[in-house]
Amino acid sequence: MDRRQKKTRELILKAFIKLLSKKSYSAVTVGQIIQTANVGRATFYAHFETKDYLLKELCKELFDHVFDCYLNTNNDQQGLFCCDAPDSTFLHLFIHLKKNDNNILKLLTSENTHLFMEYFQENLNQLIISSNDIIKQKKPSFVPDSYWTNHVSSCFISTLKWWIKESPALSPEEITNYFINTI
Amino acid sequence: MDRRQKKTRELILKAFIKLLSKKSYSAVTVGQIIQTANVGRATFYAHFETKDYLLKELCKELFDHVFDCYLNTNNDQQGLFCCDAPDSTFLHLFIHLKKNDNNILKLLTSENTHLFMEYFQENLNQLIISSNDIIKQKKPSFVPDSYWTNHVSSCFISTLKWWIKESPALSPEEITNYFINTI
DNA sequence: TCAATAACGAACAAGTTGTTCGGTTATATT
DNA sequence: AATATAACCGAACAACTTGTTCGTTATTGA
Numbered sequence: 001m002d003r004r005q006k007k008t009r010e011l012i013l014k015a016f017i018k019l020l021s022k023k024s025y026s027a028v029t030v031g032q033i034i035q036t037a038n039v040g041r042a043t044f045y046a047h048f049e050t051k052d053y054l055l056k057e058l059c060k061e062l063f064d065h066v067f068d069c070y071l072n073t074n075n076d077q078q079g080l081f082c083c084d085a086p087d088s089t090f091l092h093l094f095i096h097l098k099k100n101d102n103n104i105l106k107l108l109t110s111e112n113t114h115l116f117m118e119y120f121q122e123n124l125n126q127l128i129i130s131s132n133d134i135i136k137q138k139k140p141s142f143v144p145d146s147y148w149t150n151h152v153s154s155c156f157i158s159t160l161k162w163w164i165k166e167s168p169a170l171s172p173e174e175i176t177n178y179f180i181n182t183i
Numbered sequence: 184m185d186r187r188q189k190k191t192r193e194l195i196l197k198a199f200i201k202l203l204s205k206k207s208y209s210a211v212t213v214g215q216i217i218q219t220a221n222v223g224r225a226t227f228y229a230h231f232e233t234k235d236y237l238l239k240e241l242c243k244e245l246f247d248h249v250f251d252c253y254l255n256t257n258n259d260q261q262g263l264f265c266c267d268a269p270d271s272t273f274l275h276l277f278i279h280l281k282k283n284d285n286n287i288l289k290l291l292t293s294e295n296t297h298l299f300m301e302y303f304q305e306n307l308n309q310l311i312i313s314s315n316d317i318i319k320q321k322k323p324s325f326v327p328d329s330y331w332t333n334h335v336s337s338c339f340i341s342t343l344k345w346w347i348k349e350s351p352a353l354s355p356e357e358i359t360n361y362f363i364n365t366i
Numbered sequence: 367t368c369a370a371t372a373a374c375g376a377a378c379a380a381g382t383t384g385t386t387c388g389g390t391t392a393t394a395t396t
Numbered sequence: 397a398a399t400a401t402a403a404c405c406g407a408a409c410a411a412c413t414t415g416t417t418c419g420t421t422a423t424t425g426a
Contacts, residue, residue, distance in 0.1 A: 004392065004403055026209075029382065040405045045384060143361050146349055147342075151365055154341030155334065162333045178326050182334055187372055187423065212413070223374045228415060
């Protein structure tokens with residue numbers, strides 16, 4: 001609605017991302033955020049109940065973007081990635097995550113994995129359930145659905161973390177290959 | 184050495200465990216710990232540099248215990264678990280972790296997974312390298328060693344978390360079965 | 367017994383979170 | 397263009413953390 005709201009919200013989110021690229025989540029203080037964003041203290045708390053909510057909102061924006069890209073398969077030029085090849089879903093995710101490297105991936109590096117993971121898992125559950133990805137068909141019959149979902153998303157996250165930390169030079173395709181074929 | 188030191192150390196560790204069973208790591212404050220342990224503030228900081236170090240020490244004690252149990256295969260009565268059956272290592276771990284359920288497993292429930300995981304991974308690396316577990320032989324040739332180690336320990340942790348959260352009634356044997364056969 | 371050493375606990379600085387409130391500025395509407 | 401509304405400002409605030417200091421007291425091991 002109000003232009004001021006959007007502006008302030010974006011300033012805060014960008015300041016947050018900027019700070020997250022320099023230090024870990026728990027090391028970022030509200031004081032630093034409002035200083036970086038050039039925003040009043042009361043304003044911050046008018047927008048975000050707490051720092052955790054800020055992270056959650058950030059995750060929400062990121063995943064909304066990523067998953068929107070995945071679901072919009074009817075776009076013209078984007079058919080390159082959005083095809084019916086069975087393992088394209090995860091490649092797609094790896095590609096998007098790699099693109100925004102410095103901004104997004106820092107969210108995985110430190111102790112704040114928990115919140116990120118929680119949000120990611122929700123989305124991934126949806127994705128796995130609603131898709132016909134090869135991953136879904138690979139589920140062994142002797143494990144419960146929830147175990148399999150949990151397993152897949154955990155492996156995805158750990159692969160992502162390993163990628164960033166150990167071998168950032170590898171391509172999304174190679175990482176996808178590791179991911180799919182170890183499962 | 185000094186009896187007082189051991190006593191204080193144990194009081195602090197026990198107070199910490201007690202508090203961890205009620206609330207999450209980040210919600211536990213040093214003030215609460217020293218109050219529960221009946222120990223002076225300065226004393227706490229004489230023993231542990233910081234709260235993170237306290238957790239690390241706790242992890243160290245736990246894992247030393249668990250891994251000692253695994254390595255001491257020459258005990259008399261304990262041959263039940265410590266055999267040369269290929270997948271006994273992880274079953275062993277699941278059993279030990281299940282035993283101390285309320286104390287240890289709470290460490291995995293919340294946002295402090297990171298520190299726990301870090302410490303666990305160190306130990307697991309050692310274990311995987313030094314053992315001839317079936318897990319080691321299952322490594323696909325196309326992935327690097329470090330990726331595989333990371334993968335296995337991640338899956339172990341996520342299985343553990345799923346176990347606690349979703350199906351605590353399952354036996355260690357069943358969980359081990361899930362774990363081994365999805366990898 | 368006695369010197370060393372650990373624990374006590376109060377007080378402290380420095381930093382953090384989240385709230386309040388009166389004043390200022392931008393916005394949407396008329 | 398004028399105005400009511402809503403957002404922002406920012407200073408001040410209470411409450412709580414962390415980690416340190418230091419003089420005093422109690423325990424230990426030799």
